[in-house]
Amino acid sequence: MRAIVHCQARAADYVPDMSSELLIVAHGQPSDPHPAEAEMNALAARVARRLPGWRVGAATLADPTALPRALDGLDDPFVLPLFMADGWFTQTALPRRLAKAGRPGLRILTPLGLMPELTELARDIVAQSLDALGWRAQDSTLLLAAHGSGRSRAPAAAARAIETALRTALPLRSIATGFIEESPRLVDAARNTDHKALCLPLFVARWGHVRDDVPDALSQAGFAGHLLDPIGLHPRIPEILAHAARQAVWDCTA
Incomplete structure:
Protein backbone atom coordinates (compact mmCIF):
# COMPACT_ATOMS: atom_id res chain seq x y z
CA MET A 1 0.00 0.00 0.00
CA ARG A 2 1.24 3.48 -0.75
CA ALA A 3 1.84 5.85 2.11
CA ILE A 4 -0.12 9.06 2.65
CA VAL A 5 2.27 11.91 1.89
CA HIS A 6 1.53 15.31 3.36
CA CYS A 7 2.19 18.58 1.58
CA GLN A 8 3.52 21.08 4.12
CA ALA A 9 6.64 21.68 2.07
CA ARG A 10 4.49 22.83 -0.84
CA ALA A 11 2.01 24.94 1.05
CA ALA A 12 3.81 28.14 1.97
CA ASP A 13 2.60 31.29 0.24
CA TYR A 14 1.13 29.51 -2.76
CA VAL A 15 -0.39 31.65 -5.51
CA PRO A 16 -2.23 30.17 -8.51
CA ASP A 17 0.48 30.91 -11.09
CA MET A 18 3.36 29.73 -8.94
CA SER A 19 5.38 27.10 -10.74
CA SER A 20 5.04 23.48 -9.68
CA GLU A 21 5.64 20.04 -11.13
CA LEU A 22 3.62 17.10 -12.37
CA LEU A 23 4.66 13.63 -13.48
CA ILE A 24 2.09 11.59 -15.42
CA VAL A 25 2.71 7.84 -15.23
CA ALA A 26 1.00 5.12 -17.27
CA HIS A 27 1.52 1.40 -17.64
CA GLY A 28 2.54 1.56 -21.29
CA GLN A 29 3.25 -1.40 -23.57
CA PRO A 30 5.79 -3.91 -22.25
CA SER A 31 6.16 -5.56 -25.66
CA ASP A 32 6.92 -2.26 -27.42
CA PRO A 33 7.47 0.54 -24.90
CA HIS A 34 8.88 3.31 -27.09
CA PRO A 35 5.74 4.35 -29.04
CA ALA A 36 3.81 4.62 -25.79
CA GLU A 37 6.59 6.74 -24.31
CA ALA A 38 6.31 9.12 -27.26
CA GLU A 39 2.55 9.35 -26.81
CA MET A 40 2.96 10.07 -23.11
CA ASN A 41 5.46 12.84 -23.81
CA ALA A 42 3.01 14.39 -26.27
CA LEU A 43 0.28 14.21 -23.64
CA ALA A 44 2.58 15.86 -21.10
CA ALA A 45 3.17 18.72 -23.54
CA ARG A 46 -0.59 19.23 -23.97
CA VAL A 47 -1.08 19.26 -20.21
CA ALA A 48 1.82 21.69 -19.76
CA ARG A 49 0.15 24.17 -22.11
CA ARG A 50 -2.71 24.31 -19.61
CA LEU A 51 -0.39 24.78 -16.62
CA PRO A 52 1.69 27.92 -17.23
CA GLY A 53 4.87 27.90 -15.20
CA TRP A 54 4.71 24.18 -14.42
CA ARG A 55 7.17 21.52 -15.41
CA VAL A 56 5.29 18.45 -16.64
CA GLY A 57 6.92 15.10 -17.35
CA ALA A 58 5.68 11.65 -18.29
CA ALA A 59 6.80 8.04 -18.09
CA THR A 60 5.53 4.50 -18.46
CA LEU A 61 6.26 1.62 -16.13
CA ALA A 62 6.77 -0.65 -19.12
CA ASP A 63 10.09 1.03 -19.92
CA PRO A 64 12.33 0.46 -16.86
CA THR A 65 14.46 3.49 -17.74
CA ALA A 66 11.59 5.93 -18.27
CA LEU A 67 10.64 6.75 -14.68
CA PRO A 68 14.18 7.51 -13.44
CA ARG A 69 14.80 9.54 -16.59
CA ALA A 70 11.65 11.61 -16.12
CA LEU A 71 12.40 12.17 -12.43
CA ASP A 72 15.86 13.49 -13.29
CA GLY A 73 14.21 16.58 -14.74
CA LEU A 74 11.90 17.21 -11.78
CA ASP A 75 12.47 18.14 -8.15
CA ASP A 76 9.32 17.29 -6.19
CA PRO A 77 6.46 16.51 -8.57
CA PHE A 78 2.95 15.39 -7.92
CA VAL A 79 2.57 11.96 -9.50
CA LEU A 80 -0.63 11.44 -11.49
CA PRO A 81 -1.37 7.81 -12.42
CA LEU A 82 -2.86 7.53 -15.90
CA PHE A 83 -4.65 4.34 -14.90
CA MET A 84 -8.33 3.41 -14.97
CA ALA A 85 -8.30 1.87 -11.48
CA ASP A 86 -6.51 2.14 -8.15
CA GLY A 87 -5.16 -1.37 -8.08
CA TRP A 88 -1.84 -3.16 -7.81
CA PHE A 89 0.01 -0.91 -10.25
CA THR A 90 -0.94 2.29 -8.45
CA GLN A 91 -0.97 0.94 -4.90
CA THR A 92 2.17 -1.20 -5.04
CA ALA A 93 4.17 -1.12 -8.27
CA LEU A 94 4.29 2.65 -8.70
CA PRO A 95 5.33 3.47 -5.11
CA ARG A 96 7.91 0.69 -5.30
CA ARG A 97 9.36 2.08 -8.52
CA LEU A 98 9.42 5.61 -7.13
CA ALA A 99 11.27 4.37 -4.06
CA LYS A 100 13.73 2.48 -6.24
CA ALA A 101 14.38 5.71 -8.14
CA GLY A 102 15.15 7.45 -4.85
CA ARG A 103 11.83 9.32 -4.56
CA PRO A 104 9.78 7.45 -1.94
CA GLY A 105 7.94 10.49 -0.58
CA LEU A 106 6.22 11.87 -3.65
CA ARG A 107 2.49 12.48 -3.45
CA ILE A 108 0.49 10.14 -5.71
CA LEU A 109 -2.81 11.62 -6.85
CA THR A 110 -6.09 9.90 -7.63
CA PRO A 111 -5.86 7.77 -10.79
CA LEU A 112 -7.62 9.12 -13.87
CA GLY A 113 -10.26 6.38 -13.85
CA HIS A 234 -10.57 12.47 -25.77
CA PRO A 235 -9.45 16.11 -26.23
CA ARG A 236 -10.73 16.99 -22.75
CA ILE A 237 -8.28 14.64 -21.01
CA PRO A 238 -5.36 17.14 -20.85
CA GLU A 239 -7.59 19.68 -19.10
CA ILE A 240 -8.88 17.02 -16.68
CA LEU A 241 -5.28 16.17 -15.76
CA ALA A 242 -4.32 19.83 -15.47
CA HIS A 243 -7.32 20.46 -13.22
CA ALA A 244 -6.27 17.56 -10.98
CA ALA A 245 -2.80 19.08 -10.66
CA ARG A 246 -4.15 22.52 -9.80
CA GLN A 247 -6.54 20.99 -7.28
CA ALA A 248 -3.69 19.05 -5.67
CA VAL A 249 -1.84 22.27 -4.99
CA TRP A 250 -4.91 23.89 -3.50
CA ASP A 251 -5.50 20.80 -1.35
CA CYS A 252 -1.96 21.12 -0.05
CA THR A 253 -2.56 24.74 0.94
CA ALA A 254 -5.94 24.21 2.59
Whole structure:
Protein backbone atom coordinates (compact mmCIF):
# COMPACT_ATOMS: atom_id res chain seq x y z
CA MET A 1 0.00 0.00 0.00
CA ARG A 2 1.24 3.48 -0.75
CA ALA A 3 1.84 5.85 2.11
CA ILE A 4 -0.12 9.06 2.65
CA VAL A 5 2.27 11.91 1.89
CA HIS A 6 1.53 15.31 3.36
CA CYS A 7 2.19 18.58 1.58
CA GLN A 8 3.52 21.08 4.12
CA ALA A 9 6.64 21.68 2.07
CA ARG A 10 4.49 22.83 -0.84
CA ALA A 11 2.01 24.94 1.05
CA ALA A 12 3.81 28.14 1.97
CA ASP A 13 2.60 31.29 0.24
CA TYR A 14 1.13 29.51 -2.76
CA VAL A 15 -0.39 31.65 -5.51
CA PRO A 16 -2.23 30.17 -8.51
CA ASP A 17 0.48 30.91 -11.09
CA MET A 18 3.36 29.73 -8.94
CA SER A 19 5.38 27.10 -10.74
CA SER A 20 5.04 23.48 -9.68
CA GLU A 21 5.64 20.04 -11.13
CA LEU A 22 3.62 17.10 -12.37
CA LEU A 23 4.66 13.63 -13.48
CA ILE A 24 2.09 11.59 -15.42
CA VAL A 25 2.71 7.84 -15.23
CA ALA A 26 1.00 5.12 -17.27
CA HIS A 27 1.52 1.40 -17.64
CA GLY A 28 2.54 1.56 -21.29
CA GLN A 29 3.25 -1.40 -23.57
CA PRO A 30 5.79 -3.91 -22.25
CA SER A 31 6.16 -5.56 -25.66
CA ASP A 32 6.92 -2.26 -27.42
CA PRO A 33 7.47 0.54 -24.90
CA HIS A 34 8.88 3.31 -27.09
CA PRO A 35 5.74 4.35 -29.04
CA ALA A 36 3.81 4.62 -25.79
CA GLU A 37 6.59 6.74 -24.31
CA ALA A 38 6.31 9.12 -27.26
CA GLU A 39 2.55 9.35 -26.81
CA MET A 40 2.96 10.07 -23.11
CA ASN A 41 5.46 12.84 -23.81
CA ALA A 42 3.01 14.39 -26.27
CA LEU A 43 0.28 14.21 -23.64
CA ALA A 44 2.58 15.86 -21.10
CA ALA A 45 3.17 18.72 -23.54
CA ARG A 46 -0.59 19.23 -23.97
CA VAL A 47 -1.08 19.26 -20.21
CA ALA A 48 1.82 21.69 -19.76
CA ARG A 49 0.15 24.17 -22.11
CA ARG A 50 -2.71 24.31 -19.61
CA LEU A 51 -0.39 24.78 -16.62
CA PRO A 52 1.69 27.92 -17.23
CA GLY A 53 4.87 27.90 -15.20
CA TRP A 54 4.71 24.18 -14.42
CA ARG A 55 7.17 21.52 -15.41
CA VAL A 56 5.29 18.45 -16.64
CA GLY A 57 6.92 15.10 -17.35
CA ALA A 58 5.68 11.65 -18.29
CA ALA A 59 6.80 8.04 -18.09
CA THR A 60 5.53 4.50 -18.46
CA LEU A 61 6.26 1.62 -16.13
CA ALA A 62 6.77 -0.65 -19.12
CA ASP A 63 10.09 1.03 -19.92
CA PRO A 64 12.33 0.46 -16.86
CA THR A 65 14.46 3.49 -17.74
CA ALA A 66 11.59 5.93 -18.27
CA LEU A 67 10.64 6.75 -14.68
CA PRO A 68 14.18 7.51 -13.44
CA ARG A 69 14.80 9.54 -16.59
CA ALA A 70 11.65 11.61 -16.12
CA LEU A 71 12.40 12.17 -12.43
CA ASP A 72 15.86 13.49 -13.29
CA GLY A 73 14.21 16.58 -14.74
CA LEU A 74 11.90 17.21 -11.78
CA ASP A 75 12.47 18.14 -8.15
CA ASP A 76 9.32 17.29 -6.19
CA PRO A 77 6.46 16.51 -8.57
CA PHE A 78 2.95 15.39 -7.92
CA VAL A 79 2.57 11.96 -9.50
CA LEU A 80 -0.63 11.44 -11.49
CA PRO A 81 -1.37 7.81 -12.42
CA LEU A 82 -2.86 7.53 -15.90
CA PHE A 83 -4.65 4.34 -14.90
CA MET A 84 -8.33 3.41 -14.97
CA ALA A 85 -8.30 1.87 -11.48
CA ASP A 86 -6.51 2.14 -8.15
CA GLY A 87 -5.16 -1.37 -8.08
CA TRP A 88 -1.84 -3.16 -7.81
CA PHE A 89 0.01 -0.91 -10.25
CA THR A 90 -0.94 2.29 -8.45
CA GLN A 91 -0.97 0.94 -4.90
CA THR A 92 2.17 -1.20 -5.04
CA ALA A 93 4.17 -1.12 -8.27
CA LEU A 94 4.29 2.65 -8.70
CA PRO A 95 5.33 3.47 -5.11
CA ARG A 96 7.91 0.69 -5.30
CA ARG A 97 9.36 2.08 -8.52
CA LEU A 98 9.42 5.61 -7.13
CA ALA A 99 11.27 4.37 -4.06
CA LYS A 100 13.73 2.48 -6.24
CA ALA A 101 14.38 5.71 -8.14
CA GLY A 102 15.15 7.45 -4.85
CA ARG A 103 11.83 9.32 -4.56
CA PRO A 104 9.78 7.45 -1.94
CA GLY A 105 7.94 10.49 -0.58
CA LEU A 106 6.22 11.87 -3.65
CA ARG A 107 2.49 12.48 -3.45
CA ILE A 108 0.49 10.14 -5.71
CA LEU A 109 -2.81 11.62 -6.85
CA THR A 110 -6.09 9.90 -7.63
CA PRO A 111 -5.86 7.77 -10.79
CA LEU A 112 -7.62 9.12 -13.87
CA GLY A 113 -10.26 6.38 -13.85
CA LEU A 114 -11.53 7.37 -10.39
CA MET A 115 -11.87 11.09 -11.10
CA PRO A 116 -15.49 12.31 -11.23
CA GLU A 117 -14.58 14.37 -14.28
CA LEU A 118 -13.92 11.15 -16.19
CA THR A 119 -17.43 9.88 -15.51
CA GLU A 120 -18.80 13.24 -16.66
CA LEU A 121 -16.71 12.91 -19.81
CA ALA A 122 -18.06 9.42 -20.46
CA ARG A 123 -21.60 10.75 -20.13
CA ASP A 124 -20.91 13.55 -22.59
CA ILE A 125 -19.19 11.25 -25.09
CA VAL A 126 -22.18 8.92 -25.13
CA ALA A 127 -24.76 11.71 -25.32
CA GLN A 128 -22.92 13.48 -28.14
CA SER A 129 -22.41 10.23 -30.05
CA LEU A 130 -26.11 9.42 -29.82
CA ASP A 131 -26.97 12.90 -31.09
CA ALA A 132 -24.54 12.57 -33.99
CA LEU A 133 -26.07 9.23 -35.00
CA GLY A 134 -29.62 10.46 -34.57
CA TRP A 135 -30.40 7.73 -32.02
CA ARG A 136 -32.67 8.13 -29.03
CA ALA A 137 -31.07 7.03 -25.78
CA GLN A 138 -34.16 4.97 -24.97
CA ASP A 139 -33.57 2.88 -28.11
CA SER A 140 -29.82 2.47 -27.63
CA THR A 141 -27.40 0.20 -25.80
CA LEU A 142 -24.08 1.19 -24.27
CA LEU A 143 -21.33 -1.39 -23.94
CA LEU A 144 -18.37 -0.43 -21.78
CA ALA A 145 -15.17 -2.30 -22.66
CA ALA A 146 -12.87 -2.54 -19.66
CA HIS A 147 -9.69 -4.32 -18.61
CA GLY A 148 -10.72 -6.28 -15.54
CA SER A 149 -8.37 -8.58 -13.66
CA GLY A 150 -8.20 -12.18 -12.60
CA ARG A 151 -6.58 -11.20 -9.29
CA SER A 152 -7.80 -7.78 -8.15
CA ARG A 153 -11.33 -6.46 -7.76
CA ALA A 154 -10.21 -2.85 -8.23
CA PRO A 155 -10.33 -2.68 -12.07
CA ALA A 156 -13.83 -4.14 -12.26
CA ALA A 157 -15.04 -1.95 -9.39
CA ALA A 158 -13.83 1.20 -11.15
CA ALA A 159 -15.58 0.22 -14.38
CA ARG A 160 -18.76 -0.70 -12.52
CA ALA A 161 -18.76 2.68 -10.79
CA ILE A 162 -18.77 4.41 -14.17
CA GLU A 163 -21.51 2.07 -15.38
CA THR A 164 -23.64 2.85 -12.33
CA ALA A 165 -23.21 6.60 -12.78
CA LEU A 166 -24.15 6.40 -16.45
CA ARG A 167 -27.29 4.42 -15.63
CA THR A 168 -28.42 7.40 -13.58
CA ALA A 169 -27.24 10.07 -16.00
CA LEU A 170 -28.58 8.68 -19.29
CA PRO A 171 -31.97 7.08 -20.10
CA LEU A 172 -30.42 4.26 -22.13
CA ARG A 173 -32.31 1.13 -23.11
CA SER A 174 -29.52 -0.91 -21.53
CA ILE A 175 -25.93 -0.65 -20.40
CA ALA A 176 -23.40 -3.40 -19.76
CA THR A 177 -19.70 -3.83 -19.08
CA GLY A 178 -17.53 -6.49 -20.66
CA PHE A 179 -13.96 -7.26 -19.63
CA ILE A 180 -10.80 -8.44 -21.34
CA GLU A 181 -9.39 -10.38 -18.39
CA GLU A 182 -12.41 -11.53 -16.38
CA SER A 183 -16.09 -12.42 -16.67
CA PRO A 184 -18.35 -11.26 -18.10
CA ARG A 185 -16.05 -11.25 -21.10
CA LEU A 186 -16.43 -8.49 -23.66
CA VAL A 187 -17.20 -11.03 -26.37
CA ASP A 188 -20.15 -12.34 -24.34
CA ALA A 189 -21.49 -8.91 -23.37
CA ALA A 190 -21.31 -7.76 -26.99
CA ARG A 191 -23.50 -10.64 -28.18
CA ASN A 192 -26.45 -9.09 -26.37
CA THR A 193 -26.49 -5.94 -28.54
CA ASP A 194 -27.98 -4.89 -31.87
CA HIS A 195 -26.99 -2.25 -34.41
CA LYS A 196 -28.04 0.62 -32.12
CA ALA A 197 -25.17 0.06 -29.74
CA LEU A 198 -22.15 2.11 -28.74
CA CYS A 199 -18.98 0.54 -27.36
CA LEU A 200 -16.87 2.89 -25.25
CA PRO A 201 -13.43 1.49 -24.30
CA LEU A 202 -12.49 2.49 -20.76
CA PHE A 203 -8.78 2.60 -21.54
CA VAL A 204 -6.25 5.41 -21.38
CA ALA A 205 -4.79 4.94 -24.87
CA ARG A 206 -4.96 2.96 -28.08
CA TRP A 207 -2.41 0.39 -26.97
CA GLY A 208 -2.49 -3.40 -27.16
CA HIS A 209 -5.88 -4.13 -25.61
CA VAL A 210 -7.68 -1.41 -27.57
CA ARG A 211 -5.81 -2.06 -30.79
CA ASP A 212 -6.19 -5.85 -30.73
CA ASP A 213 -8.32 -7.39 -27.97
CA VAL A 214 -11.33 -5.08 -28.07
CA PRO A 215 -11.93 -5.23 -31.84
CA ASP A 216 -11.23 -8.98 -31.87
CA ALA A 217 -13.86 -9.57 -29.18
CA LEU A 218 -16.40 -7.39 -30.96
CA SER A 219 -15.73 -9.16 -34.25
CA GLN A 220 -16.17 -12.59 -32.65
CA ALA A 221 -19.47 -11.44 -31.15
CA GLY A 222 -20.77 -10.08 -34.45
CA PHE A 223 -21.06 -6.61 -32.94
CA ALA A 224 -22.97 -4.38 -35.37
CA GLY A 225 -22.82 -1.11 -33.44
CA HIS A 226 -20.28 1.72 -33.29
CA LEU A 227 -16.89 1.40 -31.61
CA LEU A 228 -15.81 4.71 -30.10
CA ASP A 229 -12.29 5.91 -29.38
CA PRO A 230 -10.84 4.99 -25.97
CA ILE A 231 -11.88 7.54 -23.40
CA GLY A 232 -8.27 8.43 -22.60
CA LEU A 233 -7.78 9.92 -26.07
CA HIS A 234 -10.57 12.47 -25.77
CA PRO A 235 -9.45 16.11 -26.23
CA ARG A 236 -10.73 16.99 -22.75
CA ILE A 237 -8.28 14.64 -21.01
CA PRO A 238 -5.36 17.14 -20.85
CA GLU A 239 -7.59 19.68 -19.10
CA ILE A 240 -8.88 17.02 -16.68
CA LEU A 241 -5.28 16.17 -15.76
CA ALA A 242 -4.32 19.83 -15.47
CA HIS A 243 -7.32 20.46 -13.22
CA ALA A 244 -6.27 17.56 -10.98
CA ALA A 245 -2.80 19.08 -10.66
CA ARG A 246 -4.15 22.52 -9.80
CA GLN A 247 -6.54 20.99 -7.28
CA ALA A 248 -3.69 19.05 -5.67
CA VAL A 249 -1.84 22.27 -4.99
CA TRP A 250 -4.91 23.89 -3.50
CA ASP A 251 -5.50 20.80 -1.35
CA CYS A 252 -1.96 21.12 -0.05
CA THR A 253 -2.56 24.74 0.94
CA ALA A 254 -5.94 24.21 2.59
